[in-house]
Amino acid sequence: MRRTNVHLGGHVDHGRSPSFELRGPERLVGLGFRLWLSGLRTGDIAYWERAWCTYSNSMGAAAAKGAVSDLACWVRVIKEHTQRDLETAAAGCDGFCRDECVAISMIAACQHQACPAMRACAFALLGCSLIDEVVNVAESFAETMRGADQVLSPRHAHGSPLISTMPAATAMRH
Numbered sequence: 001m002r003r004t005n006v007h008l009g010g011h012v013d014h015g016r017s018p019s020f021e022l023r024g025p026e027r028l029v030g031l032g033f034r035l036w037l038s039g040l041r042t043g044d045i046a047y048w049e050r051a052w053c054t055y056s057n058s059m060g061a062a063a064a065k066g067a068v069s070d071l072a073c074w075v076r077v078i079k080e081h082t083q084r085d086l087e088t089a090a091a092g093c094d095g096f097c098r099d100e101c102v103a104i105s106m107i108a109a110c111q112h113q114a115c116p117a118m119r120a121c122a123f124a125l126l127g128c129s130l131i132d133e134v135v136n137v138a139e140s141f142a143e144t145m146r147g148a149d150q151v152l153s154p155r156h157a158h159g160s161p162l163i164s165t166m167p168a169a170t171a172m173r174h
Contacts (some may be wrong), residue, residue, distance in 0.1 A: 023095065025150040026104050028058055030096045032068070033103040034088040036075040047091065048072075063148035070141035077137045078103075084127035099125060108152035110142030117157055 007161035022030060032051050039047035051071070055064035078086070087099045096104065106121035108114075122138065145151070 003018065007030060022104070025145060026108070026153045026156060028055060028067075029071075029104045029107045029145070030057055030100045032071045033075055034096075036072055037079060037086060037088055037090060038097055040076065040079050050091070059148045059150060066144045067141070067148055067150070069102065070137070070144045074134075074137045074141045077134050078125055081128070081130060081134055082126050086125065104152065105143045105156050107145065108156035110139050110156065111146055111152055112154045112157040114154075116155040 022106055035047045035051040035054070039045065039051070051053060052064065052068055055068050055071075058064075059067065089095060089097045089100060102121050102124050106125070108142055109118035109121060119131060120137065122134045123129060126134060147150050
């Protein structure tokens with residue numbers, strides 16, 4: 001399988017069909033993170049509309065309303081507090097890059113009360129130790145997802161299963 005890592009405005013092109021594809025709640029969190037962050041970066045409402053459609057198609061409009069609202073808050077706070085460039089895969093990519101996997105692990109850790117892992121994910125995303133606000137909004141988003149029957153697997157709560165399935169070149173920061 002061919003892999004390339006081309007960095008374009010925070011996006012990573014992984015080439016063909018990455019092996020680290022996820023389904024269900026993990027996919028919702030990863031896509032939501034990617035699309036909402038892309039919308040914040042570009043100001044293009046199409047990214048937010050795509051996030052809304054993805055969530056409402058998966059959980060219904062009523063549940064999606066709260067989930068997307070909390071998703072938006074979580075991603076906005078991450079973007080406001082990060083001390084580094086966050087990477088996301090291209091909008092149409094089936095797989096997830098390292099930062100997206102860390103975001104997924106953060107929400108899984110929140111849902112499964114894995115506090116040290118959740119805080120480590122926040123630190124990894126932000127690149128600094130000022131993580132309290134991000135942790136608070138992540139917990140709110142995780143609880144909203146749980147209330148919508150979107151519970152992430154506990155195996156993703158510690159990050160290593162997600163990151164270990166990624167190609168080494170993708171997992172390394174440049």
